[in-house]
Amino acid sequence: MPRNLIRALGLAVLVATASTASAEETLRLRMNGDVNVLDPISTTNFTIRNASYLMFDTLFAMDETYKVQPQMAEGAEVSDDGLVYTITLRDGLKFHDGSEVTAEDAVVSIKRWGAVDGLGKILFSKTKSIEARDDKTFVITLSEPWGLVLDALGKISSNVPVIMPAEQAAQPASEAVNNPIGSGPYKLLPDEWVPGSVVVLEKFEDYVPRDEPASLAAGGKVAHFDRVEIQYIPDTATAINALIAGEIDWIEEVPADMLMFFDGVETAKTVAAKQSGNSAQLVVNHLNPPFDNPKIRHALQLAVEQTPFMQAAFGDATDTYLECAAVFFCDTTYATDVNTDRVLKREPEAAKKLLEEAGYDGTPVTILHVTDIASQDNFYSVLEPMLKDAGFNVDVQPTDWATVATRRASKESVENGGWNVFFTGWGFVDQSNPMTNVYVSGDCDNAWFGWACSERLQELRKQFAVATSDEEKKKLATEMQEITHDLVSYVPLGQAFPSVGIATDLKGYIDGPVPFFWNLERVN
Amino acid sequence: MALTETETKIQAHGTRSRRRNPTLESLAQAAREPWTIICVLILLGFLAMAVLSPMLAGDPLAINPAYRLKPPSLEMIWGTDHLGRDVFARAMNGARMSLTVGVAVALLSAIPGVAIGIFAAMNRTGGALVMRVIDAMMAIPAVLLAIALAALLQPGLLTLIIAISIPEIPRMVRLVRSVVLSVREQPYVDAAVSVGTGGFALVRRHILPNTIAPVIVQATYAAASAIIASAVLSFLGVGTPPDVPSWGGMMADARKFFQFYPMLMVYPGALLSLLVLVTNVLGDRLSDALDPRKIARSI
């Protein structure tokens, strides 16, 4: 019996005596959420992804031109028929427990990732075998040629195919690894980890960075700090004040309406993170009434417009957001304004007429109003009157994000724990690519939440995966957008360029779609 | 656990209860005091605010994001909040929520509290059992219990009221029980029992009237702490529903901009504190009037 007690007490003492060396150089970060697990395969949560990059390494990585470069890999050799990929690991790779990284570790890690990731699943549907040949080399044999093998292995956003020791990667992806071991530039200190408060990492002395200069996720990952603390400070105003007071060094996102905190401040500044643009969407459930009827979904499109949502989120900072209905983001390769008229205009009268035509029987739209995330809280407050104006019956139920994040996976009716609509956001890297954008899959029951169903979309995506010319890809993407808006997989609300808050004495910050903390150092 | 301050005093108080209804007389006397009058007037002001808010001010829910965080104007005399809503209209309307919560919690803690308290005092074995349960409930910190209940049940106004009421009930039960126990020792009650006055008649004629005074005082304090508790729950994100204007919700919204727009927190905060202050002072006045030796505010 007393074992647990002793353990608990011992831990209290340990925590109390830890973190003594204050002369060390420490980097203190505040991300948008808390780090509850450090396993980027078990979840797509961006906070976990960002924290994982500190302690894990990847085989391949994207550079700042969005080209894939070797990272842990020495390189990849592709057979002439494009079916066999032979990948060799570079020298000097070590896990934080001191053991060497082997090809077997890489194979097991990739399999675990391939079981859950969207792009990974496609890779494995085309893979005949993946096997280690020796300690340093492994071979992927495809059943049909596919041009995106290395892009998939160098995927920059969730799920990032990180390499773990084979024993840990043997766990199913649905169970997060408990005491994760990585091979990246920083090493987790599990005893100092207080979930809901702080995660502490220290420089991994045995990490050998590549020789190339850092370029986004690629190149040499040089750790300039002895310690990194990821602190969870839920209240944004508190976090910004702490940054300005020098208590922390970096904030992932400074909301546009809080930029004024930095006026006349010398200790910290904001940097517009152009690369980490993200977009907001209202996701629509195609399974539950009233939105199982396409006409009523169209009425929903006509009921809302983007401006008030963007104003509610960003206020007067008009240069930090963009009204945009392009499915693959505005100002990107596949950006187009095809079929965006029906999305951008708000016409409550036309919506009412459509509802009448569709025989709307007054089934209420249940709105699960999220109150614990400020931006979402605002969005729901804006949405409710708009729907009422267009003739929808509305049933507002206040709740929190965790509940919605759980309920959105349910295909049940609303009374039995399902849902009608919810707000969410996706990042630039995820949405600008037709292969990873969740709204254009048309995969019916297997699609992302909302379960929009279109055989044509599925067909288009298959064609896109094997398309080679840019012209062809653009044409396919344009048709995807046209169908997606006809189908109303979701209603786009605009895109934004959030600002990062950073202490002025830091230099070498890499502006990317994912924040990276190697290469960053303090100057005096 | 040791008796609280309140109980020891109430027991003392019980011994000098008079036969004629003392409560009404004392209330009438209290009503003549200037402080009582001031408190009641201010409370009536809040009531008027709640009832008349649609006439006094604009729509508290109308959203206009393009007109957000604007300074006071003739049209919106306290300016607008982060969604462009009329702060004055929301503040006036918020009185409804606070008064509802205060009154509802006072009733919902007093009614079961009196019933359980009388039962606990009149029934020896059952009473002992009930008091064990009450002791256990007292051992759980009230705010903690309320937060847990508010978050775990379906969110909404009713949940909020129930979550705040439940931790208030044990205090009421202990108070009522100690009053009843001391009344039962009175010779005239003994006499009534000996001439065959039965259970219900006994309670109605002799016991209930004696509990009214302390229960009114305790319910007043319960209302005051309920109003604060609802603001605290809103602040922690488990309180009032977002589509109902409330002072607690307004303050929770305002904390983000506190440094730049402090008035967004000051308006609802001042109204809330004034309402609670007046309710507390009224409780003190009543307690002075109803009990010469004073019922200390129980914790």
Added chain:
Amino acid sequence: MLRYAAGRVLAGIPTLLLVSIFIFSLAHVTPGDPAVLLAGDNATPAQVEEIRSRLHLDLPLWQQFGIWLGDALQFDLGNSIYSGKPVTELIAQRIEPTLVLSLVTLVLTVLIAVPLGAISAWKANSIVDRISMGVAVAGFSIPVFVIAYLLVYFFAVKMRLFPVQGYKWLADGWLTTLNSVTLPSIALAFVFSALIARVTRASVLDALGENYIRTARAKGLGPSRILFIHALKSVGVPVVTVIGIGLATLVGGVVVTESVFNIPGIGRLTVDAVTRRDYPVIQGVILFFSASLILINLLVDLSYAFIDPRIRE
């Protein structure tokens, strides 16, 4: 004495048992399936079923309670749904900040409230009394977070005297720790002192009415000697009792204050667990706080008995 102590301890056991029944039922009256929550987005129905049986959620309620209680007695409160870590470990990690914050608040409160209450009683109905009691009523009429934000704004953001947020561990030096809990303690003490000052005043008033004090006055003892030696001595017991019981109120304040100041204590743990529906943690912290309060009150009771033998009768 020993018999009395044993009796008091034994009396605490059923209370604690009832508390644990409440706490256990909390998680079972609520909508939503903990197994589904635990399993996460990618889980198959088979995995959910597996988790359900691992957590014994498929057994009748009374059996579940038995298992839960048995585990709790062995200091095993289960694992957090959110972080997967043992609840006892999560609580142990966070005891220090909460303990330091509470103790500093308690010291501040006693330093402010007891003299204030005593003076008010001595000078009952004077201007001093009216002002200090007025402030006391105001003290518990203002939500603690409003006071906390005002303190942060003036003393941390504007004057930069104290940190805006966070907690410094004792291991980094007790002076920095004290510095980091100053503002939160003042905010808490403001509310808590209001309560204690009122009770102290009432107790001193009572004591001043007692016979032996009247005798002391008649003997011509000076007012300060009467107040400090005779009156305050007899006031000690009720005031300590009230502080013991008032700790429950303090816990509520701690929960809010730790949130405002981002202090990684048990209060923050509670709020986070509640917003995440992390039932094992919610149960664990409430049990922890309740058991601590029962224990403290038990110690308070026993200490009287030690001081004053009459109580043992």
